Amino acid sequence: VLDRTGEGVHARVDVRPYADEDHDWWVLSDLTPGLDGAPVAVTAEHVLGISPASSSLAQLTVREPVATALDLGTGCGVQSLHLAQHTGTVVATDVNPRALRMARLNALLAEVDVDVRDGSLFEPVAGERFDLVVSNPPFVVSPATAERLVYRDSGLPGDELVRRLLTEAPGHLAEGGRAQVLANWVHRRGETWQDRLSGWLAGRGCDVWAVQREVADVAEYTELWLKDAGLHGGPAYAETYDAWLAWFEEQGVEAVGFGWLDLRRVDREPVLRLEEWPFEVEQPLGPQVADRARRTDWLAATSDEALTAARLTARVDVRQETQGAPGAADPETIVLRQQRGLRRARRADTVEAGLVGACDGDLTVGQILDALAQLLAEDPADLRRDRVPAVRELVAEGFLVP
Incomplete structure (x- = not known):
């Protein structure tokens, strides 16, 4: 946990308190880059701690009692701590060995039972179905050749990881089960983001509610994630920045959208709603997601x-x-x-x-x-x-x- 050097004692990892309305936990992760004001490049196996994105997903998740839940791309395991409070069996997966170790340790510290498995996307749960799937995946849109940071980069080009996750998720949902996902998606010239996502999700037996919360142009997006990696001001910044912009131009990408999706498996004609809502909302949103699903069912059954x-x-x-x-x-x-x-x-x-x-x-x-x-x-x-x-x-x- 601590390193002692000639300059003093330094933290090797981040250990911080975290809580929901009824529980208090300690969460272990890697140190946040630049937390002390100095930009530091992170390593490939960096394990992200509690972040705005993970908090958003936790507040978006519907907290109804379920038998089984999957935390796909668990990272340090924050979502699993929440899931364990209303789920009979929780499975957590990741491809980062360091993240898996931290997720197991955080579950142990919280005294919750989580089945932690190694593997990409749905490979570790082949043939299994769940009542609830949550995922804050490594969704950053970047060239496949870019240096990979596992916590945010899948190694796949563009938004291919998000496409695979969303198209494979319905096959792992029990009847009435839902998947709740944070994601980025590209805005290509000549194609709306709604058409892009609808093309992935139509005909898969799920109601879909997709909400785009933010849009960044490619220059703004590149700056954001290079700074996140601790490259801002470093010797490789300009070259990497130019490489990202060249790739976006080659792919016809004009901007990148950020938002969330709620997929729910139904036994009727699915309802797809894809909308933009960049304005302030009241958290948690989970109860609103559940209420909307009930209204959708009522409307579908009402002439x-x-x-x-x-x-x-x-x-x-x-x-x-x-x-x-x-x-x-x-x-x-x-x-x-x-x-x-x-x-x-x-x-x-x-x-x-x-x-x-x-x-x-x-x-x-x-x-x-x-x-x-x-x-x-x-x-x-x-x-x-x-x-x-x-x-x-x-x-x-x-x-x-x-």
């Missing part, structure tokens, strides 16, 4: 006729914002905004705002739309038909609750 007969309620944290000239009879804009969770905001017209405001569980959607049609002098049948898609969207986004 348009049944939807108009449903008695919905507006979520209690939804607020209406209006903007317009003082004294004007009608507002110029109406925005419905959630105060909790993902904190969605949605522009609405008079009908949508009136519908959400009247949804208190007493009247059906159809009755409310009929009343609005009468107030606005519109045909009730036309209004019902035209507004059903918007009602579905309001439920999907959590403004209305079944």
Whole structure:
């Protein structure tokens, strides 16, 4: 743990306290590069400690009791500590021998039982299925020839690791099981990121909710990860920087997106939703992910006729914002905004705002739309038909609750 030299005593590893709402742990990892202000190049087998990404995944994960869970690319084992609190059997995998040793030690320190296995992607769990898979994989998009740091670089070019992980995950999910993954993906010229991910995930028997949280241009992205490796200001920085940019140009990559995905195995026609949400959210998001899945199931099982007969309620944290000239009879804009969770905001017209405001569980959607049609002098049948898609969207986004 400590090194004694002529200059004094120095830490060899990072040992720090870590906790959830009910447990306190100690987590062992390698030292954070540059923590003392001096940039230090990390070694190939560097084991990352508690990071913003690992914390984000922990807060994204749905914490419902399950029988089996897989922590793919466990690193120092932080996710496994959380999983062990609501899972019967936890399996953790990694390709880094040093990470495997630290994950075992951290499980021992926390007094939790984790089956730690060596291997890449799903190779160590061939033929096995899980109720929950979580992964903060080595997703950094870089040239395959770049010097490899195992904790962040897979050795595969571009976002190939993410593609393999996402396409193989459905085959390792039990019925109703879910995979929750942090990832980077490239933005290629002539292709949207939604089309790229949809091409990987369509037809694989899983609902998909993908949220892009950030986008970095290739120069910004390269600077970020070279600095992370401790190369900033070093003799190899300029050459490595140019090599990365040349590779991005050769591949037609204009930017890199960062976000998360929730895949859930279903026995019906899957629903894919891929969206951007770069705004502040309330953590933890796990309960919101679980609630959205329940709403998706409800919508999939509800016909348009049944939807108009449903008695919905507006979520209690939804607020209406209006903007317009003082004294004007009608507002110029109406925005419905959630105060909790993902904190969605949605522009609405008079009908949508009136519908959400009247949804208190007493009247059906159809009755409310009929009343609005009468107030606005519109045909009730036309209004019902035209507004059903918007009602579905309001439920999907959590403004209305079944």
